[in-house]
Amino acid sequence: MMCYSNCSANPTTSEGAVSEEDILSITQKISSLGWGNKKLVDSILSQITPLSAASPYIEGEVHYLKATQARWEGNYEQTLTLGLRALLLFQETSHLEGQARALLHISNALDQLGRSEDALFYTKKALRIARLIISPKYEGQSLVAYGRIALALNMPDSALYYLQQAESILRSAHSPILLGYTYTYLGEALTKQGELTRGLHYFTESRRLGQQTEHPHTQHQALLGMGRIYLVQTQWDKAINSLASALEIAQEQNWFGPILETATLLSEAFLRNANPESQAKYTLLAQAYADSIPPNTTSSDPTRFEAELQTIQQLLEEQGNKRQRRIQNIGWIIGSIGLLVLILLGYRNLKLAQANHLIQSRENELTERITILEAEQRKTQLREAYVRQREVSLEALDGFRNQMYIVLTQEMRDPLAALLTLQHDMLRPDLTLKEVKEIGRDSQRAMQTLFQLLQSIVFWIRIQKNGLQPKLNLLDNLSTLDSAMRTMLPVAEGYRMKLSVTTQKDCKFSGDSELLHQIIQLLIFNAIRYNQSTDPISCGTFPGENRVVFAVTIPLKERLPSLASIWNAQTVEETPNTHEDGTAGLTLWLCLRLILLMNGNAWEEFDEDHGQTLKFAIPFSPQEAILPQDLNSNSPREDD
Secondary structure, eight states, rough: OOOOTOOOOOOOOOOSOOOOHHHHHHHHHTTTOTTOHHHHHHHHHHHGGGGGGGOOHHHHHHHHHHHHHHHTTHHHHHHHHHHHHHHHHHHHOOOOHHHHHHHHHHHHHHHHHTTTTHHHHHHHHHHHHHHHHHHHHHHHHHHHHHHHHHHHTTTTHHHHHHHHHHHHHHTTTHHHHHHHHHHHHHHHHHHHHHHHHHHHHHHHHHHHHHTTTHHHHHHHHHHHHHHHHHHHHHHHHHHHHHHHHHHHHHHHTTTTHHHHHEEEEEEHHHHHOOOOHHHHHHHHHHHHHHHHSSOOOSSSSSTTHHHHHHHHHHHHHHHHHHHHHHHHHHHHHHHHHHHHHHHHHHHHHHHHHHHHHHHHHHHHHHHHHHHHHHOOOOOOOHHHHHHHHHHHHHHHHHHHHHHHHHHHHHHHHHHHHHHHHHHHHOTTOOOOOOHHHHHHHHHHHHHHHHHHHHHHHHHHHHHHTTTOOOOOOOEHHHHHHHHHHHHHHHHHHHTTTOOEEEEEEEEEEEEEHHHHHHHHHHHHHHHHHOOOOOEEEEEEEOOOOOOOEEEEEOOOSOOOHHHHHHHOOSOOOOOOOOOOTBBSSSSHHHHHHHHHHHEEEEEEEEEETEEEEEEEEEEETTTTTOOGGTTTTOOOOOOO
16 A cells, blocks of 8 residues: 555555545645644545544544644644544554644643643654654654743743754745744744844744745734734834734634734733723723633643543553564564574684684784885885985085086186296396386285185185074174275285275164175275276265165276176075186175175176176164065165
């Protein structure tokens, strides 16, 4: 047979009386009901009542729908009676979805009759069944029932907890009718907590969903809640409008209990608004409906349904015990089968264990041998890596030495050649006193060149060994320049050249005096070597923005490309370069490295009127590093 929605067994029907298709159609119609849809309930009830004698399941649905009508009319004792009958019939047919719906009706009726603890018991059963059949709709309804009971017990915090869980589930289940119903209780819980603004928000959302789904009960409850909040906020006009709209919906649906409640609140609103005529009108309306409500809508005898409730509770507990026993029996059967399998496979497993032990011992031997081989392989790899590292280091050292030999050869070639020539001239027998003096001057120049070369080599070796670190002190720019120039005056006189100072601006900065003297002396020495005129070599210094600038100008008519290429280099290589035109890069390369050690930068300029100028800048403070784009820039910023 075809299984209908969420049931574990089909309802029994008399042969030929009700088809499976009819039962499935009835289940789908009732599952799609929205709370408060009176017309649809009446229509379904008129269709299935004649079929109730043929099927206990359909008879249970008839009792469920009649319990729904009694709940809308406010007759909660009748709701309880009909809900209990529906539950017994759904249990007989093992229809879990029907049991969940009937349990929710019973829970609501008991809550309205003031028996919240009993209502809580049936709500738990409904929630358990909803989760068993994986129905978000009924799970959400059960959580809403939890929230409603918490409100009845004056526990708004617990109510909010359950109602927010219900909101999340029903929103995921895309159930706007039940979501609007949940918003109504959320608004009520927040109102009890004094959060009127949030409560009004949820009532407004509930009304919107009620209008969207054309659901009268949701609209009525939302308008009723909004009216209560407006009464507390003394907004009489808004309260009267909301309550009047709620009364109109209740009268259209002919709900006696809601009409009485709404009319009573309207009477109170007109009383506070000082409108005695309207107050009297709605007071009489409330009295009329109070007289017409069916009797026994509230429990006059708390023990009236005690026997039936105990019977239902016992049945529910027995049903749970049966399910538990079934699970235990299945467990015993599975355990017995497993024990039998273990006995049958015991001998085989014993043999397998012996074979596995032998295999494991062999594997252990092989693993031990592999471990030894891997250890030896790792040692070999480490030795090879060490040898490769040594080879790379030796290659780098050989390259460094070769480059050093080339540089030293080119740097020493010219002064040694000059000394050899002078030595040859001194052996001439016909030398005059003037020629002897000239030879002495030339020898002094060559020796000075060799002295500067040896001094540069010393600094180069210190740099290569990373043993040269600036020792920063507070210095004066003019004193630093003057001290370096005095050292170079004898060298300039030997070349019959003059040194002049072009700038006289004093400032203080942080630097290494030894390194600065070496830089200035090397720049002046290069200027003396490359100067081809009798014009004086200009040396200057002046403060810039956060830095001090030093400059040495060679009075040349044409720019020397070799000097420009070295001094304008964007990076400084590990070893100096040599040049085919006879100029060597060691001294200028050394100057650049020393400048970088003090966080400085260097650049070159050419002016036809003055000549070629080599400049460098040192920051006032060692923390003021030069920006990368300014380092060795061809066109740096300069402040005179």
